[in-house]
Amino acid sequence: MNLGIRAILYSARKWKKTLLVFFLLLAITTLVLSGLAIADAQEEQAEELRGVTGTSFTVERNLSTGGWTSGNGGSYSTQEFISDEMLQEIASVDGIAGYDASIVSMPYYFKETGDSVVTTGYTNSFYTYGSINTEYNDLFVSGRFELVEGSHITEDMTNGLIISRERAEQNGLKVGSKVVGINDPYTDDPEVDMEIVGIFEVVADKNDEATMYDASTMWDFSNYAFCSKTAMEAMCVNYGDGNKIQEADFYVTDAAQLESVINEVQSISSINWNNFIVTANDEVYQNISSSLSDTTALVTTLIIVITAVSMVLIILILSMSIRSRKRETGILLAVGIAKPAVILQYVLESLLIAVVAFPLAYLSSKQVAGTLGTLFGKAAENVIVTPEHFMLVAIVGGILLVAAVLVSSISTMRLKPKQILSQME
C-alpha cells in the first residue's frame, strides 16, 4: 500500500481530526486573505491620497544670487529666467505628473462686437494667468476653482481663454466665443485673437474672505482668467522681461516620492542651480501622512499577528496530532517503511486538507473581506481579494504547512523504532 492511499484513508477515516484541521485552515486562510485585501485597499487609498494631495515643488529664480539693475523708476534683478528648455527637461524626470508655469498680467478683453467684456471691478481688466497647462495651476489643483465646461488650456493651445461662469453669463459668452485680448488698450499694445475654451466655477466659499480673495491682489476670483502662455506673450510683447517665466510648479504622481524627485531634478547638470531655488509644497501630505502610516502600520501588524498566531496554532495542532500518532509511526517504521515515506504521508495528509481549504477560503474571503474592511474604515467594495492574493497565500501557506509538519515530526523521527514502540508500551 503506497503512502498516497494511506494518506487518503487516514484523512477519510479520522474525519474528526481532518475536519478540525480543515476548519482551522479555512478560518486562518480566510483571515489572511481578507487581511491582504484590506492592506491592499489601504495601500491603494494611501497612493490615491498621495496622488491627490497636490504635492508639488516650485522652481523659481534666485534673486539673491543674481545682479540688479535700475530703470523705469525701479530696480530689477538680472537673474536668468526659466526657459522653455528648462521646463521640458525638468518635466521629463520620472515621477512628475505635470507642471504649470505662467506669466501674470491684467489685460482687457473685447467681444467680436467691439464691446468690452465687463467685470465687477473698478476697471474691466482681468487678473490673467498666461498658463502652459491650467490643469496644474494652483487654483485648480487646490480645488478653489473647478472647470465646469470645455477644456483646460494645454501646452499645444496657442489662443485659449478660460473665464468664470459669472463673467461668461454676465457678458453672454460661452465656450467657442471669440474675443480679442489687449494688455493695455490705452497704448499701442497688440490685439490678440482668442477663443473661450473653458468656463470655471469658483468653489471657494464666497463668504470666506481668506479663500474668496487672492490675498496678494484682493481681486475677486470671478474676475480671474486663464489664457494660453503664447497668447500672453503676444499681448505683453512690449514689456521686455515682463513676458518671461519667473517660477514654475511641478506636481508629482506620488507625494511620498517628492524628495527623491527633487533630488533627481537638482542633479540635472545643464541647469545652473545656483540661479534657482527649489521649494517643496507638501503641507497637505505632511498633515495626512502620519495618520496614513499609522493605519498602514496597524493593518500590517494585524496581518502579521494573525498569520503568526495562526501558524503557531497550526504547528501546535499538527504537533499534537503527530505525537498522538507516535505508535503508528513506530509500527510503520517496524514494518520497513522508510522515515521519509512516513513524513511524506503526514505532509500529504495536510496538503490534501489544504487543497480543499484554500480554494474555499478564497471564496469565503471574498464574502467576509468587505465586512472586515469596514472595521478599518474601508469601503467594502474597495476591499477585493484577488487571484494574486490567493496564489501568494496558497504557495506560502503550503510551504509553511510542510514546514509545520516537518518541525512537528522532528522529535519522533529522531528516535529509533524500538524507542518509539517501547515508549508506547
Next chain:
Amino acid sequence: MSIMEIKQVGYSYDNKKKVLKGVNAEMEQGKLYAILGPSGCGKTTLLSLIGGLDSPGSGQIYFDGQDIAKTGLSDHRKNHVAFIFQAYNLIDYLTPTENVSLTSKLPPLPILERLGLTKEESKRNVLKLSGGQQQRVAIARALASEAPVILADEPTGNLDEDTAQDITDILKESAHKMNKCVVVVTHSNELAKQADVVFRLRKGELQVLERVQDGAAQPQSRRNNAPRSERRAH
C-alpha cells in the same frame, strides 16, 4: 545453513546497565526458536536488534552472511524480517486486509482466511476484532510480507489458552511448512516446549537449553518446569 547470525552482540541502556554481553547465536530457516528468560533480561532488546529496530552497542548481526548495519536497518526491516508484537501493533484506521497490504502486494484475503478470519471480519476496523483475531491479522501481515525471518515478541501473552495454542500452531506451521525462521520471545513454557531450539537469556548471555530434532516436541528441562521458589533455590 544459518540465515541469521549473531556475533558477540553487546547492548547497554544509556551506556550504563549492560543487558547483553557478547551474545552469540545462529538461526536457520524452517525452525522455530524460543527465547526464554526473566522479565527485563533483554529478550525484547535482543529481538529488536535481530529485527533492526535498534543497533547493538558492540558486535554484529548478519543476515544471509551480510552485516545488517552495513546493508541498512530500514532495508533489513523491509525485506528480511517481519514482526509480530504482543500488543499486535496494527494501524487502527486500516482494515485487516489493508494492514496486511501494508507490507505485501499479495492478495490479503486468502492469508487472512487461512488464519481463520472471515471475509466480513477482514473488512472491519481492526479495533472491532477480538485480541486473538487482531493477533491473527498481525501474523497474516508478517507472513504476507514474504520475509524469511519472523520475529514474535510475546505473541500469545494477551491471549487465552485455546487461542494461544492456535497461534503457536500457526507459528510452527510457518517454520516447518513455509520454511520461515521464526524467533519467538516468550514466557510461555507451552510455546517453548513446541520450539525446535530453546534459548535462555540470563545475565546478558544466551545459552542453548534444548535442541529438538526434526521438529518433534520434547519435554523441557526440569529447571524451567520447576516452580519459581524452587528455581530460586538452585
